[in-house]
Every structure is written in C-alpha cells, then in structure tokens.
Amino acid sequence: GQQVMQIPQYQHVQEGEDFTTYCNSSTTLSNIQWYKQRPGGHPVFLIQLVKSGEVKKQKRLTFQFGEAKKNSSLHITATQTTDVGTYFCAATNYGQNFVFGPGTRLSVLP
C-alpha cells in the first residue's frame, strides 16, 4: 500500500530561524495536503497542492509539490512561537483515502 514518510521527526529551532519539513510518498500522488496540529488540538488544514511543481505561499509558509508528484515540502521563514505544533502531510491518489505522514513536531524556543 501507499506509504508516506516525513522528515525530520522532531525539530527544535530558535525563534527567528527557518524550518523545513519534507514529505515523501512511495507512489505518485494526485494531491497532497498539509495540516497543523497544535498540542492538545486537532489537525487543521493548511493547504492543498495539486499540480506538478506547484509552489504556494501563505505569509511565512511556503509549500512545494515535487515535479514527479511524489514529494512535498513545507518551509517556514523566521519561525515564531505560534508555529509550535506538529505538521502532517496527507497524500492521496485519485479518490483514495488520505494517508497521513507521521508528522514533524516543531518546537520554537523564544
């Protein structure tokens, strides 16, 4: 079955530093989504990527979908304490269920 991997598992950064998490799938995807889960909370949708090579930005967050549609990345510029949480990618292939990656837990030290 489809497998989704994320690295790193944990990331500790100083406030103001950049952060990147990578998501890799064993199969070609139709679309990929990113979610953020704050400690004690539930996953909240951030973005969906559909096109090969697509790049989308949301303020300090930049999302990229690989050319082969098998990998994606989320980059946060100048992290803030409000960025703390676990970032999940969720991958799907044409109507199949979303498979979530294990997540990257981000801690931001003030």
Add this chain to the structure above:
Amino acid sequence: KAGVTQTPRYLIKTRGQQVTLSCSPISGHRSVSWYQQTPGQGLQFLFEYFSETQRNKGNFPGRFSGRQFSNSRSEMNVSTLELGDSALYLCASSLDAGGPTGELFFGEGSRLTVL
C-alpha cells in the same frame, strides 16, 4: 457555520466492552472519515463514508465498524475493546475527501481510554 462535532469527548472503558462514537459533520458535507491517532502510530485511517456507503477502508480488524446515516451523521463502533485501542479517535468531514475539494475538517476528537 458549525464545525465537526464529536461525542463523547472523553470516555473510559474496560477490556472486552464495546464503545460507540458519534460524529456530526459540517452541514452540506457528505463525506465522513475516521482516524485513530496514537503517539506511536500517528494518524491511521479507519474508514470513509460517503452518502451512507463505505467508500474506503483502512487496515483495522473487524472489531472496528462504522456507518453513516441519511443526514450524514456517522458513528463508529469498537467491540471487544483491547488495551491497544486507547487512542484519540478523530472524525473529519469533507465535501469530497480525496478529490479537488477534499479539505478535511476535523472534530476535536473522542479520547478513549481502555483499562
């Protein structure tokens, strides 16, 4: 617009018992998915219902079952509970999970503890 509502929020059961969890999706959403979240396994897909039909199913034993009603509300049931079933069970609704409008809206979850 009301969000996804899950009940109960917390529950404690003992091994061998069964449990039923409920999920009311966002109005207009016809797809409801269920996920099990544990520290060691992350978010594991249980099943997805669309218009009262199970459209996708994850790799969980038959003790885990679900259904969806005509008003899109969904329930999941776990029978013969085991200690390893302790987890946060998350329900997510969507206009069309997996499709171009497939953003998942998660509820707060039902935290199940099995003693």
